[in-house]
Amino acid sequence: MSSNKKQKKILFFNAKREKCDSNSPHIGLAMLSAVLKSSGHEVLVVDYQFHPNAPDPKAVFMDFQPDIIGLTLYTATMKEAERILQQISEFNKPIMVGGPHATLYSNELVDMANYIVVGEAENIIVNLVENANINSKGDIIRSESPDPQELPFPDFTTFLGHDEIFLYPLLTSRGCPYNCSFCAVKLVSTRKWRPRNIENCIEELIRAKKKFESMGSIFIYDDNSMFRKDHIKKFLYYYLDSDINLPLTIINTRADGLDDEMLSLLKKAKCPSIGIGVESAHPEVYEKVKKGETLDDITEAAKLIKKHKLPLALCFVIGLEGDSLEKTKCSIEFAKKMKPDHIYWNMITPFEGTKIREWYDTYGKVFDLVNHSSWVDGDFMCEEPCAETPEFTVEERKKAYIMAILETNDTRLNITDINRLYPYVKKYDLHHEFFRWIPKNLWKSFKKPFELLDQVIKIYPEVGFKGFVKRVTKKIRTK
Structure with missing residues (x-):
């Protein structure tokens, strides 16, 4: 043709x-x-x-x-x-x-x-x-x-509403060599890790900041940004030497990619928090994920993050291979011990082609995945579980989730949610966890205005009145 x-x-x-x-x-x-x-x-x-x-x-x-x-x-x-x-x-x-x-x-x-x-x-x-x-x-x-290395810079001027870009997305690499059982990244962007030239990444950001006046933050969306620590460290050194001066967030960080130097650089780059995927703290379940790092690595990384006084975020997945209600309690106890500033409890989504899907096809059931996401957005309630096993039924998974967000004081759950929350508490007989959660959340609500004021004090000198108004407006819109 x-x-x-x-x-x-x-x-x-x-x-x-x-x-x-x-x-x-x-x-x-x-x-x-x-x-x-x-x-x-x-x-x-x-x-x-x-x-x-x-x-x-x-x-x-x-x-x-x-x-x-x-x-x-x-x-x-x-x-x-x-x-x-x-x-x-x-x-x-x-x-x-x-x-x-x-x-x-x-x-x-x-x-x-x-x-x-x-x-x-x-x-x-x-x-x-x-x-x-x-x-x-x-x-x-x-x-x-x-x-x-051979691709042009992304062109966001083709987007309707591009003059409202606040969070600028950046890729410094593509692909992830690891083979986590639940992850579909290897099927979408391959297991071959492909870096970009760091100088080009910085030049892209410099141009973007000049082009988009509303730009107030940068997110690195690499599949595995820390596979080669020297790569991302070089980026951070170049970034700090530039005049970009915007808060920088890196997602998809791994515990074994964090060290004192890395965290010091991220703190200087005004990274708002560091997230680590724990997935499961039960040793048998965790082992089957095949993450390529250990629970000890995660524990040490969490301590390092706290040492550098950076907010810690932990992510867990309910329903991994061999998981159960009792085994989820190990993750809950681990989370309470680590005391994260943010926590995310996600339900497994067994995508076609992943190892976890093969396991579910043999030992359990997978329901319709269309319009299903493991990620909980903007609300404390997760979606209906899309998989189950005889050892971990749909109802047990929902109970595990409600128990987890109560016990770890999930930041998406507020005291104003009591009317919607209590029917689940009653259904799953979680009154003990519920009445322990109430005073914790009241204390969190009391502290929130002071924490916001502290953020204002930190942010305002950097961005000025116009920049501060833009950030508040964008945050309200996101919520």
């Missing part, structure tokens, strides 16, 4: 997940925008997760009149994505889908779109767009993972 070099207009959509806003635009679509624009094409991105008040898909289509439409798909937003598809399919334009859900479930999507892209799309997107044909039906296109 010969390439059609005529300039094309491409319209990308990212669906919004209910109860979850993001001040950070979709970095994957920004990368595709940059690649397409470098080949002379015109791109518009409507990221409803980032800009929930954007016009509806039909209105955007009528105004932009694209030649081809793309959707990035996540399992947690599939129903919303299907609603977008219903609106735009009547325009008889080629539709391509990509993203994690398309990569994991490509064979189930052949009736949804003309093209299904599996993997990272930068290497094939130009050829796909230039040759897109409405007569194609369910073509599955597999893409080789790109070398991040």
Whole structure:
């Protein structure tokens, strides 16, 4: 098939997940925008997760009149994505889908779109767009993972509402060599760790800060930012030597990637907190996750974080291989001992292709994952568990979750939630945990205004009145 070099207009959509806003635009679509624009094409991105008040898909289509439409798909937003598809399919334009859900479930999507892209799309997107044909039906296109060194900077100016970017997303590397049983990253962005040039990362941030006046924070979204500690340390040294001077957050940190030097650099970079994935503190369950680090590593890292007076966040997963209600209590006790500032209790989501899914297919049941997310956003209640075993039923998992958020004083749970919380307390006979939680939460509510005042005192001199107002506005919008 010969390439059609005529300039094309491409319209990308990212669906919004209910109860979850993001001040950070979709970095994957920004990368595709940059690649397409470098080949002379015109791109518009409507990221409803980032800009929930954007016009509806039909209105955007009528105004932009694209030649081809793309959707990035996540399992947690599939129903919303299907609603977008219903609106735009009547325009008889080629539709391509990509993203994690398309990569994991490509064979189930052949009736949804003309093209299904599996993997990272930068290497094939130009050829796909230039040759897109409405007569194609369910073509599955597999893409080789790109070398991040050879890619242009992401282009966020193609996004509706880009002048409101507050959290700027950055990738300093892609891929994760580890093989955690529950993680699908290796299926989406491979186990090959691929770094970017640090000088280019800093140059990208310098340009972005000049371009987006509302930019107030930077998030590093690497799959495994600390796989090579010298890489991220070099970035931090360069970052601190620059004039960027914005709070920097790194997600997906590992306990074995933290040391005194790293934490000192992160503190100087005004990192608001450090998160560690514990997953499970029960030795037998933890061993089966195959994280490549030990519970002792996690304990020592938590102590180091506390030593550097940085807020500690811990993440747990309920329902891993061999887990049970009794074994979850080990995680609860571990969390209480570590005394984190933030804690996240997530329900297992056994994605297709992961080791945990193979285990559940043999020893348990997996229900419909569409529109399901393990992550709890904006509310203390998690979604209905999407898997169970005879040893750990759905009801036991819900009891484990309520017990966990009460015992560890989850920051998403407030005293104002009592009316909604108590029926679960009564159903699962957690009165003892409930009445111990009440005074703790009252004390937390009493301290909150003083903690906010302390934050104001720290932030205001750095950002001034306008910057402070922007931060408060963005925080309110996120909540």
